[in-house]
Amino acid sequence: MRKILWALAGAGLLVVALVIHSHGREPGPAPVPRTETTIGHHELPGTDLVVDADGPVRLTVVAGGARRIVIKRELSWTGGRRHEEAWEDARRLRIAYACDDGCAADYVLTVPDATRVRVAGAARGLTCAARVTCTEE
Secondary structure, three states: OHHHHHHHHHHHHHHHHHHHHHHOOOOOOOOOOEEEEEEEEEEOOOOEEEEEEEOOEEEEEEEOOOOEEEEEEEEEEEEEEEEEEEEEOOOEEEEEEEEEEEEEEEEEEEEOOOOEEEEEEOOOEEEEOOOOEEEEO
């Protein structure tokens, strides 16, 4: 019986020591803000472009080039992030972006003159060049 009592007392002291130790720790380092810039391009055979944007996405559309779209993206985030981008049917750009804290996706799309750009979704801002027609849905 005495051995059992000593074992229980020792286990109790161990639990108390672990609780005190865990509460005395300093929090880990704060997540570091990060950025990433990339450039890509796709052929744009027609004069229509559809952009589906989901999340904190800002779009700037400028005129230039012929028969292709140049996509410059700058992503910024803190903590974890989720970024998806797809080019579909030679005329549709899908963007989905989300993160744990403080993120933004800034896209600059260079399209041929007279391109009609239709933006659908939750884009947080749209700037459109004079030689391009942009509409928001």
